[in-house]
Amino acid sequence: EKVMTQSPATLSVSPGERATLSCRASQSVSSNLAWYQQKPGQAPRLLIYGASTRATGIPARFSGSGSGTEFTLTISSLQSEDFAIYYCQQYTQWPLTFGGGTKVEI
Amino acid sequence: QVQLVESGGGVVQPGRSLRLSCAASGFTFTTYAMYWVRQPPGKGLEWVAFISYDGREEFYSDSVRGRFTISRDNSKNTLYLQMNSLRGEDTAVYYCARDSVEFSPYANMDVWGKGNTVTVSS
Numbered sequence: 001e002k003v004m005t006q007s008p009a010t011l012s013v014s015p016g017e018r019a020t021l022s023c024r025a026s027q028s029v030s031s032n033l034a035w036y037q038q039k040p041g042q043a044p045r046l047l048i049y050g051a052s053t054r055a056t057g058i059p060a061r062f063s064g065s066g067s068g069t070e071f072t073l074t075i076s077s078l079q080s081e082d083f084a085i086y087y088c089q090q091y092t093q094w095p096l097t098f099g100g101g102t103k104v105e106i
Numbered sequence: 107q108v109q110l111v112e113s114g115g116g117v118v119q120p121g122r123s124l125r126l127s128c129a130a131s132g133f134t135f136t137t138y139a140m141y142w143v144r145q146p147p148g149k150g151l152e153w154v155a156f157i158s159y160d161g162r163e164e165f166y167s168d169s170v171r172g173r174f175t176i177s178r179d180n181s182k183n184t185l186y187l188q189m190n191s192l193r194g195e196d197t198a199v200y201y202c203a204r205d206s207v208e209f210s211p212y213a214n215m216d217v218w219g220k221g222n223t224v225t226v227s228s
Contacts (some may be wrong), residue, residue: 034214036151039212042133043201043218044151055206087151091213094165094211096141 002027002090005042006099013104019075021102023088028068032092035064035073038101047086049075077103108132110202110219115183120153128185128202130140135183136160139205141215142176142187144224145176149208154200155187169195192226199223 003026013019023033031051035106036044039104042063048064051071075082088099114126126188128218130141142154155176157166164176200222203215 011144026153032213036215038151043220044215045218046206046216047215049206049212049214049216089153089214091211095167096156096213098151098153099149 001083001094002029002097003098004087004088004090006086006097006102007019008102009100010103010105011051012106014106015080016077020103021073021075021086021104023066023071023073023099025069025090027069029090029092031067032090033064033066033071033088035062036087036089037082038087044087057062063071072091075104108204108217109206110204110217112202112222115200115222115224117227119228120193120226122192123188123190124192124204124224125189126177126187126200126222126224128187128197129170130154130183130204133204133217134208135178137208139209139211140176140178141187141203142174142185143201143203143204143215143218144196145197145201145221146195146198152198156211156212157185159205193222194226197226198223 005024007022034052035093036046054066085101109131112128157176173191177186202219204217206216
């Protein structure tokens with residue numbers, strides 16, 4: 001099983017600032033990495049797939065990078081609606097596995 | 107619009123069974139693989155089960171294999187999760203989700219239901 005580790009667990013930032021979230025895989029997942037955003041009481045929302053491709057309707061301030069075992073989600077200028085928990089997920093091998101999440105807070 | 111609506115959750119005693127349903131609308135259900143993902147209270151996401159678009163292929167997490175069964179009725183545009191021998195650690199919000207690519211699995215999820223709560227407690 002590929003273990004996904006996200007850091008930091010909590011990221012405190014101010015609106016307008018840049019946020020950088022990390023995701024590390026225990027073994028290479030190539031570029032088979034997705035990022036999701038989840039707000040309280042809501043379902044997750046797909047942001048990024050293929051490590052760097054934005055899903056339909058996702059603003060350009062969200063960008064993903066990396067391959068192999070090290071990945072980054074960057075939010076270039078945080079908006080109020082971006083405060084949420086972010087999860088990475090690998091899909092190179094069954095079982096699909098998620099990271100533990102990074103909470104982005106004010 | 108594209109929509110997934112889960113139903114069938116509730117409170118159930120340990121060892122009993124429950125069946126979740128997920129009604130799909132607004133897209134061609136028969137061409138997409140589907141998933142169940144769960145989230146225990148206050149915790150992160152856990153993938154539970156996968157079924158291919160035609161129902162011929164299934165995969166399960168180790169934690170539910172042998173107890174849960176995923177299925178689909180393409181004539182009714184509905185996905186199911188039969189949960190048997192339920193345990194306290196199965197308590198979670200259960201989401202159904204659609205694969206992002208037709209006919210794959212590509213294995214990431216672009217459409218999610220709002221979730222349905224299952225509580226296993228005596």
